[in-house]
Amino acid sequence: MQKRIQTAISEIAYLEWGNPEGIPILALHGWLDNASSFKPLADYFAKKNLDYHIVAIDFPGHAYSSWRPERTVFSFIDYIADIKAVLLNLEWKSCIMLGHSMGGGLASLFSGTFPELVDKLILIEALGPVTREASEAPENLALAINRFLDHSSREEESGRFRSLDQLIKLRLRAGKMKLDSAKLLIERGTELLSDGTFRLRRDPRLNLPSFLRLTETQVIEFLSRISSPSLLIWGEEGYQWEKKVLQQRAEVVRSLKQITIKGNHHLHMDEPDSVGQIIEEFILESD
Numbered sequence: 001m002q003k004r005i006q007t008a009i010s011e012i013a014y015l016e017w018g019n020p021e022g023i024p025i026l027a028l029h030g031w032l033d034n035a036s037s038f039k040p041l042a043d044y045f046a047k048k049n050l051d052y053h054i055v056a057i058d059f060p061g062h063a064y065s066s067w068r069p070e071r072t073v074f075s076f077i078d079y080i081a082d083i084k085a086v087l088l089n090l091e092w093k094s095c096i097m098l099g100h101s102m103g104g105g106l107a108s109l110f111s112g113t114f115p116e117l118v119d120k121l122i123l124i125e126a127l128g129p130v131t132r133e134a135s136e137a138p139e140n141l142a143l144a145i146n147r148f149l150d151h152s153s154r155e156e157e158s159g160r161f162r163s164l165d166q167l168i169k170l171r172l173r174a175g176k177m178k179l180d181s182a183k184l185l186i187e188r189g190t191e192l193l194s195d196g197t198f199r200l201r202r203d204p205r206l207n208l209p210s211f212l213r214l215t216e217t218q219v220i221e222f223l224s225r226i227s228s229p230s231l232l233i234w235g236e237e238g239y240q241w242e243k244k245v246l247q248q249r250a251e252v253v254r255s256l257k258q259i260t261i262k263g264n265h266h267l268h269m270d271e272p273d274s275v276g277q278i279i280e281e282f283i284l285e286s287d
Contacts (some may be wrong), residue, residue, distance in 0.1 A: 002064070007085035013064030014057040014086075017042035018050075023283070024095040026087065027056035028103030030266075032202060034063035036188040037100060040181070040269050044276035057086055059103075061203035063188050073148055074205050076129060076213070079106050080113060087117060096283065098122045100268055101239070105129035111230075112222030121230040122279055124268050125238045127249050128223055132213040144209040151208060160197040164190065167198060176237065181269035216245065224252040231282045232256060233275060235263035257282065 004013050015035040029037040035056035042054050058065040059079055068074055083106065087095065097118050099107030104126025111118040132140055161167050164186055171182040190198045214222075230253055250256055259278055263271045 004064070005086065005089045007082065007089050009082055009085050010060045010068075011066040012057050012060070012082065012086055012089075014055050015039070015042075016056070017054045018045060018052045020053050022051040022053040024090075024092050025052050025054045026083070026092070026095050026097050027054055028083070028097070028099040028107050029056065029059065029062070030101030030103055032062070032189075032206060033100070033185055034058050034188045036063075036184040037266070037269060038098070039184055040272035041276050041279070044272045045280075048276070048280065050280060055086075055090065057082075058188075061206050063201050067203040068205070071152060073208065073211060074203070076102075076106075076210055077109075080110050083107075083110050084114065084117075093117075094119050096120045096122065098124075098279075099126060100124040101126050101265065102129070108226070109219075109222045111228060112225040115225055115227040118226075118228045120283060121226060121228050122282065123230065123232045124275070125233070125235060125265050127232055127241075127246065127253075128219040129214060131216045131219055131245075134215050137212060140209070140213070141211055144211045147208050148205075148211075151205065160193065160195075160199055161190075162197060164198060167200070175266070176264040177266045178270045181266055184269065216248075220249065220252055223249055224254075226253050228255070229282075230256045231279070232258045233267070233278060234258065234260040235265060235267040236260060238263065238265040238267065 002013060002015050004011055027038040029035060035058050038054065038056040045052050045054065060082060061067050061074060094117050097107045097111060104123040105128055107121060107123060108126065108128045111121045167186045167190060168182045171186055172179070189201050191201050193199055250258065261267065261271065261274050268275045
């Protein structure tokens with residue numbers, strides 16, 4: 001069921017499944033995805049009659065959530081404040097945090113920032129965010145500012161598309177995933193206009209480069225402060241992390257279990273039964 005909440009920062013749309021009195025799980029989607037990303041997993045939990053309350057949000061700028069104010073930039077780190085605001089609104093004292101890709105990077109940072117709010121951490125295809133070397137910061141900032149000012153000086157109109165099928169085909173070209181998975185994301189992520197065409201709901205500013213990214217040293221510090229049992233699920237054909245970076249990050253997370261299964265980057269959508277079973281076993285074994 002879709003709902004909306006007004007936090008101190010943004011209006012957040014979300015989908016929820018399961019028993020409102022069940023174990024709370026906050027689900028965080030990837031970049032340019034949306035809350036529907038977690039419907040296949042929610043269907044698995046419902047099929048197994050598991051006592052969970054899943055809340056999957058649309059991050060600001062995505063799907064049905066509000067955009068950032070005009071003439072402002074999207075900062076990756078700002079989403080940490082959005083997550084905290086959502087938990088306050090839901091009146092959850094703590095929860096299981098489940099994140100995919102960008103959502104997994106954010107869940108990692110949040111768990112290091114507010115470890116007392118995270119009972120268990122479940123990551124899919126992510127362990128912290130993308131970083132930049134400190135020496136690259138000046139050039140990257142110059143590029144990002146120029147791109148932002150160029151974007152702000154133009155009247156931005158999102159592209160229009162003839163049909164959902166056209167958008168689904170474009171989504172499938174952007175990365176491997178099953179047709180049904182692409183349909184789920186596109187159906188929630190688009191709106192039908194009065195002329196019969198479709199437009200993406202997302203804020204075009206999401207495609208602009210970040211002004212600043214964390215350094216690897218900073219990310220390591222966040223990860224070292226995660227105190228909950230943690231699970232990391234990889235797809236055999238998913239995102240290819242730099243092995244040296246990944247090893248260093250994994251070594252500082254105190255209680256991290258890693259599992260690799262058949263699948264692509266969106267394996268939680270394409271292989272929900274396999275992923276769901278792993279998550280179910282992890283939650284039960286660490287209770």
